[in-house]
Amino acid sequence: MQRVPGATTSADKSDRSGVARKRAGRADERIHSEIYAAIINHQIRPATPLQEDALATAFGVSRTIIRKVLQRLAHEKLVDLIPNKGAFVARPSIEEARQVFEARRGVECILIEKLAATIGDAGIGRLTDLLDAEAEALTRNDKKRRLQLSGDFHLELAALAGNAVLRDFVQELVSRTSLIIALYESPGAVPCSQSEHRDIIDALKQRDAKAAVRAMEHHLRHIEAQIDLADQPSRVDFAALFKPVA
Amino acid sequence: MQRVPGATTSADKSDRSGVARKRAGRADERIHSEIYAAIINHQIRPATPLQEDALATAFGVSRTIIRKVLQRLAHEKLVDLIPNKGAFVARPSIEEARQVFEARRGVECILIEKLAATIGDAGIGRLTDLLDAEAEALTRNDKKRRLQLSGDFHLELAALAGNAVLRDFVQELVSRTSLIIALYESPGAVPCSQSEHRDIIDALKQRDAKAAVRAMEHHLRHIEAQIDLADQPSRVDFAALFKPVA
DNA sequence: TTAGGACGAATTGTATACATTGGTGAAGGT
DNA sequence: ACCTTCACCAATGTATACAATTCGTCCTAA
Known part of the structure; x- marks a missing residue:
């Protein structure tokens, strides 16, 4: 997708030309860390919806990656995954x-x-x-x-x-x-x-x-x-x- | 793929006519249970490769589902996920x-x-x-x-x-x-x-x-x-x- | 006026197409 | 004979297209 030259959101992401281009293989690692930190540091409150599309564009990747990260966070009990409804920051009872x-x-x-x-x-x-x-x-x-x-x-x-x-x-x-x-x-x-x-x-x-x-x-x-x-x-x-x- | 009528394995899956049609939403649950049980019961030995395509056709779903299951098994430490190589039954040291x-x-x-x-x-x-x-x-x-x-x-x-x-x-x-x-x-x-x-x-x-x-x-x-x-x-x-x- | 249902937008679930990687083996040069 | 190189193949990684579901809205009919 980052081969579309005009795409603004992905522009700065594909701009890893000069620098050691971070291999895509670890992109999901990074995204996980960022969301994880945001939850832990109370930058995202419990029950906040984590919409796939919004996160995908925010990080400049496809929903595939976001879904992987959300599943991992769900396994770590930081996110509630409600079928057909979406992902939400967990709200422990x-x-x-x-x-x-x-x-x-x-x-x-x-x-x-x-x-x-x-x-x-x-x-x-x-x-x-x-x-x-x-x-x-x-x-x-x-x-x-x-x-x-x-x-x-x-x-x-x-x-x-x-x-x-x-x-x-x-x-x-x-x-x-x-x-x-x-x-x-x-x-x-x-x-x-x-x-x-x-x-x-x-x-x-x-x-x-x-x-x-x-x-x-x-x-x-x-x-x-x-x-x-x-x-x-x-x-x-x-x-x-x-x-x-x- | 399960629209091929002759496929035996997927036959009972597409047969959502009379019986309570198994909602697809829980298909990955079932697949996880089956692979999980197979590992726990020593029907699959450690280090055995778990190839996505093979599992996908075996269960009559796409690789998407299989990947989700494998990731979960990896988080449960029953499967080692080696980047660009594949999934293998874990081999604890x-x-x-x-x-x-x-x-x-x-x-x-x-x-x-x-x-x-x-x-x-x-x-x-x-x-x-x-x-x-x-x-x-x-x-x-x-x-x-x-x-x-x-x-x-x-x-x-x-x-x-x-x-x-x-x-x-x-x-x-x-x-x-x-x-x-x-x-x-x-x-x-x-x-x-x-x-x-x-x-x-x-x-x-x-x-x-x-x-x-x-x-x-x-x-x-x-x-x-x-x-x-x-x-x-x-x-x-x-x-x-x-x-x-x- | 309101209950009920049908349409539609938005969002998730799944499958598939495409890109990339890693390895194997054959061809060719030293 | 051996090592290097390159091309191909198989399998994974990623993106996208398509299907299904949910929920709000509006329209209709009693």
């Missing part, structure tokens, strides 16, 4: 949120227990760096970046444990958590994670597995508590509410 | 197998600990039924069915715990385990699971969380031990082996 947090407590506590026994100074350094960046974002009141870095912290923990399977699980759980926060966070949410992340690092430094697990569990329960308060903001079960009198 | 088992120990032990506190008689009944079916398959020496039921047992455990997120994790881990077994099981593998599954149920019956966790961990380590023995059966690192003398 309260119950789903509960289960995500329960899963996080389980998986991340396992990981941190393992980490406490195996982590080296390099690993602690990496975590400290993230903590510092988070602190800096806090002082700048950069909420987006804080959320991002807070997720990265957990991601790095998972990566350091050296189990790709569990790392992938945590990645999915962390991104789903981001959606949950977008939906349910109360306006005056307390900035929590900073000190709690420090507690986790401190426990790891001393190779105190018990304390590390306790810190992690407390941290996750704290996050959950902040959203659990807004317990019934959404859909009412009209069918049950307006049950016809028999 | 030894290290990957190790990590899958580690993850299973972590996740399933969490689940069973929760279950010990919450399971009801109905749940225990369901598990017992599966155990009986497994025993019956054992006497009939029906290996395929035993493998299937053994997986179902763990699946049911995960389902009973009432956390869809963790259930999905276990489902993925169990199916990946099936691939691992296909690759690495030693010929004279001892039929283990039967009594160990019973141990787990017994512990659950008595609501003994500690014992249940112990039984589960022992069970999973036992399975892993059976494959771990065949530790270097496969690819040799020729680059390292025949390193040129410097």
Whole structure:
């Protein structure tokens, strides 16, 4: 399609002449990353429709690619794919949120227990760096970046444990958590994670597995508590509410 | 393509006359289930190429559908998608197998600990039924069915715990385990699971969380031990082996 | 006036045509 | 004889054409 010389939208895309022309093979990778980031960073709200044609023209590819990306995002539970209706940014229910947090407590506590026994100074350094960046974002009141870095912290923990399977699980759980926060966070949410992340690092430094697990569990329960308060903001079960009198 | 009247395979597909016409919308569901089952049941060996055209004609659909299914299977880690080469039944490495088992120990032990506190008689009944079916398959020496039921047992455990997120994790881990077994099981593998599954149920019956966790961990380590023995059966690192003398 | 249905626009679902890649093997030069 | 080169083939990657569905709108009839 980019052989039509007049096409404006695809013009800048096909203009990868001089530069190392990005092979098309990884275009869907890039598109996935961009949409993924936009969802995680709350640039696209839950329930937002993701129309195939609009995205296709926006990225200068055909719907084929977009559909592939949307399917992947659906598998990652960031997108709801409703047959014949379209794709929408996922809108996790309260119950789903509960289960995500329960899963996080389980998986991340396992990981941190393992980490406490195996982590080296390099690993602690990496975590400290993230903590510092988070602190800096806090002082700048950069909420987006804080959320991002807070997720990265957990991601790095998972990566350091050296189990790709569990790392992938945590990645999915962390991104789903981001959606949950977008939906349910109360306006005056307390900035929590900073000190709690420090507690986790401190426990790891001393190779105190018990304390590390306790810190992690407390941290996750704290996050959950902040959203659990807004317990019934959404859909009412009209069918049950307006049950016809028999 | 299914308008060719003589095509036998697609005949029942285009025959949407009398019976409840299978809506095309779920055709990919069915195809996924079939390929999934074939991989899990060891009817297709690891590294087997899954050619798009062949599958498309086999199922009487276009490559579009097949590609969708293959992508999903790839995300489920049952299929390796190699760019410009094709799809192949996944061939998990030894290290990957190790990590899958580690993850299973972590996740399933969490689940069973929760279950010990919450399971009801109905749940225990369901598990017992599966155990009986497994025993019956054992006497009939029906290996395929035993493998299937053994997986179902763990699946049911995960389902009973009432956390869809963790259930999905276990489902993925169990199916990946099936691939691992296909690759690495030693010929004279001892039929283990039967009594160990019973141990787990017994512990659950008595609501003994500690014992249940112990039984589960022992069970999973036992399975892993059976494959771990065949530790270097496969690819040799020729680059390292025949390193040129410097 | 309103219930009901038919048309139409918009959007997704599927199939097919075209482009591109990777490999195999034959031809030709060294 | 061997290595290189090139052309062809088969299979995947991508775009597009076509079919099917949904939903809003408008028109008609009671």
